[in-house]
Amino acid sequence: MNSNIELISSDKLYRRVHYYQIIRDNKTGELRPQSDAFSNTTGTLNMSVDIAKLRYAPEESLILFPDDSLVSFKIELATELNQDVIPDPIKENNAHANVKGEKNKRIRRIFAKKAEWEILKEEKK
Amino acid sequence: MPTIISEIEVIQDTTSIPLVEPIKTDLYVSFNEDVLDYNYNNSAFANEDVLINGILNENILNDLNNRLQKFEQLQPNWNGNNTWPPSKESIKNANYIFNLYLEYLNNNLEFPASIQIVPLNCGGIGIELSTDIASLELDILNSEAFKSVPQIFFLLTDDEKFEEESIITIGGLSGLFNQLHTIE
Numbered sequence A: 001m002n003s004n005i006e007l008i009s010s011d012k013l014y015r016r017v018h019y020y021q022i023i024r025d026n027k028t029g030e031l032r033p034q035s036d037a038f039s040n041t042t043g044t045l046n047m048s049v050d051i052a053k054l055r056y057a058p059e060e061s062l063i064l065f066p067d068d069s070l071v072s073f074k075i076e077l078a079t080e081l082n083q084d085v086i087p088d089p090i091k092e093n094n095a096h097a098n099v100k101g102e103k104n105k106r107i108r109r110i111f112a113k114k115a116e117w118e119i120l121k122e123e124k125k
Numbered sequence B: 001m002p003t004i005i006s007e008i009e010v011i012q013d014t015t016s017i018p019l020v021e022p023i024k025t026d027l028y029v030s031f032n033e034d035v036l037d038y039n040y041n042n043s044a045f046a047n048e049d050v051l052i053n054g055i056l057n058e059n060i061l062n063d064l065n066n067r068l069q070k071f072e073q074l075q076p077n078w079n080g081n082n083t084w085p086p087s088k089e090s091i092k093n094a095n096y097i098f099n100l101y102l103e104y105l106n107n108n109l110e111f112p113a114s115i116q117i118v119p120l121n122c123g124g125i126g127i128e129l130s131t132d133i134a135s136l137e138l139d140i141l142n143s144e145a146f147k148s149v150p151q152i153f154f155l156l157t158d159d160e161k162f163e164e165e166s167i168i169t170i171g172g173l174s175g176l177f178n179q180l181h182t183i184e
Helices: A058-062 A075-080 A105-114 B057-071 B088-104 B170-182
Strands: A012-017 A023-024 A032-033 A046-051 A070-072 A084-087 A094-098 A116-117 B114-119 B124-130 B135-141 B150-155 B161-167
Touching: A012 A058, A012 A075, A023 B114, A032 A105, A058 A070, A058 A116, A070 A075, A075 A084, A075 B135, A105 B135, A105 B150, A105 B161, B057 B088, B057 B114, B088 B114, B088 B124, B088 B135, B088 B170, B135 B170, B150 B170, B161 B170
Parallel strands: none
Antiparallel strands: A012 A046, A012 A070, A023 A032, A046 A094, A070 A116, A084 A094, B114 B124, B124 B135, B135 B150, B150 B161
């Protein structure tokens, strides 16, 4: 099963970003996710992501949330921030994984600044 | 990677949060039709410049209020499982902080500044105040907002050499505003 999939540091992970959590970066002038888009699920140490190489296309990660946007980051970034990446396939999402670890505001901001857009929807449908 | 220069200083404050009055724009805005930029973009992704040519932008107040009202309409699980909408108390706190910041700016009109806000997944309001150099992120959690002295989680950083992450109360915010605008 995918829980035994071999991950390498250059593998990409997808993270969904809600329309309301996109802001404009004051230095670059570009849109980026706000830090809270990289918070753990309430009461856990886990942040849900999709393993990109288990998706046919990035759009597949937004099927249930068509108004949202999608960013990616490499596993090596998570590792640098003392996070573990653990495959966690679930019934409705074979590519699901958890980025596990404490995420203070500093760590969340680094994710937010370094993540790259895969799909950016500038208008809410 | 940024170096942490100072960290974890919990500032105690015994003052209570005052009742929040509706934002009164005329209290803060020095209105000058010749200088105000009427091309302000009211989209969710607008660059929320508070100061334009040294004049406070009153449109920002309306936009922030409109957006807070939208956040208030969010439902549980608005951003996936176990995400929560901001409470009325969080919104009141955010509103109060806007007024504090705008009052601060009104006394320091030479500073560039922007305000952006987001709903927090765990329930609450995130505020990001930015200059050209540094940013101050403030998190007002629902679990704190109803308290008489709510604690606000903050990160002040220039993303290069300065970074401070800690907790503060509303009484200490003016000092943080000062720090934000004096980082070089």
